[in-house]
Amino acid sequence: MSDIQVEVHPDTETLTAAAARRFVDTVVAAQQSRGFASVVLTGGGTGIGMLEKVRVNPGAIDWRELDIFWGDERFLPAGDPERNDVQARAALLDHVDVDFDRVHTMPVSDGIYADDPEAAAVAYAQVLGAHAGGKQVPVFDVHLLGMGGEGHVNSLFPDTDAVREEHRFVVAVKDSPKPPPVRITLTLPAVRHADEVWLVVSGEAKAEAVAAAVAGAPPVEIPASGARGLTATRWLLDSSAASRLPN
Numbered sequence: 497m498s499d500i501q502v503e504v505h506p507d508t509e510t511l512t513a514a515a516a517r518r519f520v521d522t523v524v525a526a527q528q529s530r531g532f533a534s535v536v537l538t539g540g541g542t543g544i545g546m547l548e549k550v551r552v553n554p555g556a557i558d559w560r561e562l563d564i565f566w567g568d569e570r571f572l573p574a575g576d577p578e579r580n581d582v583q584a585r586a587a588l589l590d591h592v593d594v595d596f597d598r599v600h601t602m603p604v605s606d607g608i609y610a611d612d613p614e615a616a617a618v619a620y621a622q623v624l625g626a627h628a629g630g631k632q633v634p635v636f637d638v639h640l641l642g643m644g645g646e647g648h649v650n651s652l653f654p655d656t657d658a659v660r661e662e663h664r665f666v667v668a669v670k671d672s673p674k675p676p677p678v679r680i681t682l683t684l685p686a687v688r689h690a691d692e693v694w695l696v697v698s699g700e701a702k703a704e705a706v707a708a709a710v711a712g713a714p715p716v717e718i719p720a721s722g723a724r725g726l727t728a729t730r731w732l733l734d735s736s737a738a739s740r741l742p743n
């Protein structure tokens with residue numbers, strides 16, 4: 497498992513701008529070395545804020561050679577403004593030349609899996625498998641994560657079956673404590689298939705959970721603690737989110 501690296505920025509604006517620059521550099525480096533890159537996007541304030549910054553400064557990303565997945569999704573109808581994919585499109589994807597065949601959104605609640613988020617989760621696991629070169633999950637170049645104040649990442653909330661999942665890579669959540677209640681999420685075993693995991697977090701309300709996760713709290717209590725990349729685990733923070741870390 498990779499070491500944890502912590503980077504602190506003065507405020508949310510500089511944090512999301514720095515995360516965006518790192519994202520562009522990492523995608524470009526992967527594309528230069530093997531022709532394509534694969535990333536996992538997150539929802540939430542800092543995750544979407546970072547995508548807006550990428551839109552402003554997209555660098556040399558070859559958008560046609562990028563596979564885009566999601567770490568979690570609110571199981572809502574297509575086009576619902578609360579969906580993470582809708583927010584990511586508005587922030588970035590509708591403004592760049594992505595190949596939408598390589599934009600792997602999670603299923604919608606008014607599609608063929610309506611009312612069956614578990615079947616939708618199985619279907620998304622198959623999507624991951626179809627892009628994994630013979631394995632079950634791709635080695636993502638970057639898995640982006642936001643974090644909730646109680647330490648949730650993706651839709652993995654403390655003390656839930658989803659955060660305890662050890663075998664499946666995608667599961668349904670039907671009673672999320674944060675609305676909306678029904679979601680689909682990659683599990684910690686799927687997150688750990690990423691080369692790099694970045695937790696992009698801002699705000700004093702997250703400071704306690706940041707400190708607990710960086711100190712190695714049990715993932716069942718602080719799910720972010722279990723989010724580790726194969727070669728790097730980066731906590732990208734603003735000074736408020738970092739305020740409870742030891743010096």
Ligand SMILES: O=C1O[C@H](COP(=O)(O)O)[C@@H](O)[C@H](O)[C@H]1O
Pocket residue numbers: 538539540541542543568569570580641642643644645648649650651674
């Ligand atoms: O519900 C969610 O929340 C987390 C954190 O969001 P934030 O606005 O507090 O940063 C997010 O990472 C996740 O994708 C989303 O579904």
